[in-house]
Amino acid sequence: MPETDAARVAATRDRLVTPEEATRLAELFRLLGDPTRARLLYALLEAGELCVCDLADAVEVSDTAVSHALRLLRTAGIVASRRAGRTVYYRLADAHVRMLLDLSREHLKETG
Amino acid sequence: MPETDAARVAATRDRLVTPEEATRLAELFRLLGDPTRARLLYALLEAGELCVCDLADAVEVSDTAVSHALRLLRTAGIVASRRAGRTVYYRLADAHVRMLLDLSREHLKETG
DNA sequence: TGCACATATGAACACCTCTTCAGATGTTGT
DNA sequence: ACAACATCTGAAGAGGTGTTCATATGTGCA
Numbered sequence: 470m471p472e473t474d475a476a477r478v479a480a481t482r483d484r485l486v487t488p489e490e491a492t493r494l495a496e497l498f499r500l501l502g503d504p505t506r507a508r509l510l511y512a513l514l515e516a517g518e519l520c521v522c523d524l525a526d527a528v529e530v531s532d533t534a535v536s537h538a539l540r541l542l543r544t545a546g547i548v549a550s551r552r553a554g555r556t557v558y559y560r561l562a563d564a565h566v567r568m569l570l571d572l573s574r575e576h577l578k579e580t581g
Numbered sequence: 582m583p584e585t586d587a588a589r590v591a592a593t594r595d596r597l598v599t600p601e602e603a604t605r606l607a608e609l610f611r612l613l614g615d616p617t618r619a620r621l622l623y624a625l626l627e628a629g630e631l632c633v634c635d636l637a638d639a640v641e642v643s644d645t646a647v648s649h650a651l652r653l654l655r656t657a658g659i660v661a662s663r664r665a666g667r668t669v670y671y672r673l674a675d676a677h678v679r680m681l682l683d684l685s686r687e688h689l690k691e692t693g
Numbered sequence: 694t695g696c697a698c699a700t701a702t703g704a705a706c707a708c709c710t711c712t713t714c715a716g717a718t719g720t721t722g723t
Numbered sequence: 724a725c726a727a728c729a730t731c732t733g734a735a736g737a738g739g740t741g742t743t744c745a746t747a748t749g750t751g752c753a
């Protein structure tokens with residue numbers, strides 16, 4: 470170890486997110502980290518609520534691919550669904566997700 | 582198409598993030614979406630600034646793996662580095678990244 | 694009941710990613 | 724210049740991921 474003070478490192482390790490929490494956080498980010506899923510989420514951010522076939526249309530991906538993608542997002546609690554007849558409407562699950570999507574767009578705008 | 586109004590879908594597609602922007606956003610999230618990288622970032626969030634070997638120590642991953650991970654994060658502008666002698670100190674690149682990490686932790690806390 | 698529609702699911706394959714290993718680069722102190 | 728150290732890099736293999744295809748489920752309407 471170089472001129473770093475070991476106390477700070479130890480303290481950092483203690484306050485640190487646990488490996489388990491980090492894994493869950495990574496899992497959350499990983500789900501946002503796919504072009505198709507990201508586009509779906511930003512479509513929902515704009516539209517509020519859309520059904521599978523409209524999402525497929527908006528993002529230009531097959532219904533099947535969208536369905537697969539939405540299942541992952543739903544299971545993770547990132548989107549929520551509502552059934553109306555035979556169509557299922559999806560929306561962002563909560564305000565945190567919306568803020569997360571907004572904030573990252575900001576980051577991209579300013580970082581270039 | 583079901584009972585959806587096509588106008589809203591079209592409008593959504595227009596306001597939508599472009600496929601290119603979505604790809605860049607996904608790329609950003611994808612980089613956060615790995616347990617090792619996530620732990621590195623949260624370590625930096627707590628500590629402010631740490632060198633490679635301390636990060637490896639805190640996250641309990643080989644120096645090499647940390648180095649590889651940091652290169653991806655640095656290239657993407659998520660972390661920044663500062664050299665002092667032969668050690669290189671890393672820190673989170675900007676406030677947006679910090680907020681992003683904070684916000685996601687909130688999401689996890691409340692969503693369970 | 695039967696058909697059309699919207700969505701969901703499972704298997705399979707091509708593709709990408711992360712880690713490790715071996716070695717290179719750059720830096721400090723003697 | 725040399726040795727010790729901190730970090731970086733490239734190649735390669737194990738493992739994981741997203742799409743597609745075929746098919747299943749569930750719903751509304753005649």
